[in-house]
Amino acid sequence: MDEYILIFRHEDGQKVASPEQIQVWMKHTRDWIGGIAAQNKFVGGNGLPFEDSKVVGHKGVVTNGPFGEIKETIGGYIIVKGNSVDEAVEFAKGCPVLQGDGNTVEVRRIAKGDGVH
């Protein structure tokens, strides 16, 4: 079985939602993760707060970001177990981030470090 990382890409990370809406998203996310964990396929994951985030560029140029210049920002990730990329894709389809128009979830297999990959 392989591990896959599901990376949440937000079209606009600055969009401010109401506390009520955030609470709803939080429940959806927790239920989504709980559903994967209930299948014994959850490995780990984290949210990546936008607050205090920086982008370090060529020659060490540091900017506050990644807002403005970059269209898509990464809001978080989870790592799942799967027999195939298709299974990981099925998990990704349930990701609440996709409720936002333009948001995407990128699915990538994690290299095993066994010299084969």
Add this chain to the structure above:
Amino acid sequence: MKEQELIPHLFRTEFTKISAVLCKLFGIEHIEIAEDIASDTFLLAFETWSFKGIPANPVAWLYTVAKNKAKTYIKRSQLFEGKITTALKNSSTGIHEIEIDLSDKNITDSQLQMLFAVCHPSISAEAQIGLALRILCGFGINEIADAFLTNKETINKRLFRAKEKLREEKVPIEFPNEDEIIKRLDTILTTLYLLFNEGYYSESQDAILRNDLCLEAMRLTYLLVENKYTNHPNVNALLSLMCFHSSRFEARKNDNGEIVLYQDQDETRWNEELIAKGVYFLHEASQGGKISKYHVEAYIAYWHTIKTDSAEKWESILQLYNHLLQIEYSPIAALNRTYALSKANGNAVAITEAEKLNLTDNHFYYTLLGELHKDTDNDKAKQHFEKALLLAKTNTDRQTIRKKIDQLSTT
């Protein structure tokens, strides 16, 4: 009549104390000698008290006899010249001054140190529970066999191998240092948790035995809470969980010994005192920053002490199961999570999620699917319940499932 009631009670509590103290004195390699001396003490008590009546202070009587027997053993034993002399040489006292310390403090310390020794990582979990039951809880081989639904020979073999292992590994009877305590506590808590579950979920017909198993697990956990080195938040969380669960002990079985499901229980038979204790230890458990699986399970158990259904209750339970599954997956947690999901988010969502679990060798899986289809599609519900019936392993489970099928046909 009084003697017959008194001796088993004393045997349980005092046997464990005497054998722990003697075992600590002699070293783990002589664990059987400690047990034998403790057993002999009770045999003599039985023989003497049956005819002469119970002494004014039975405990003091037992300690005096145990001390004398231990001293006699040390004097007579050839081992004395070898292993035990070396072990005792630091005391620099002669044979006659050997002090066998049966003070409360030394008893508690010895029992805790024995708990660490018995729950040594080199021994299998099953054997740890067996040893804990024998040495720390004073259960007889018959009782242990009954609790595990197996025979005496199996238990004897298991205990024998475990004791061999303790000898081979030269497991010391002492408090590990503080870093080590934290690591070793996890194993101890797992054993105590299993010990409790052994009583709580045992199929044994002996209700008193089942109750005693749970009480012993709680007593040992309480010993850890009482000691400043082992009074960690996860220990309090486990004790809280045990209190909540055991508060339903009376209500879980009807007069015929059949399991009464949670939703059918008479909550006036829930033990309020134990619920209050559970809340107290849960509060104590919340002092640290770390959340163990025992914390999460204790919170789930807490919500179950509130009988009235509410959106808040099931939403909380659902989120706790979501969390628990991330800490540690288990099929039963996955099934319970899906049940909570049906209560919080509706049956349709829960059915989709349940089908993904694919626990097709588990009768609870089909029982859950049956429950979720009930009322909307009774034919499907029946099919699932029938599959569950084929997979169920115990009579209690089969009885419960048959009842569910019968209820379908009448509605």
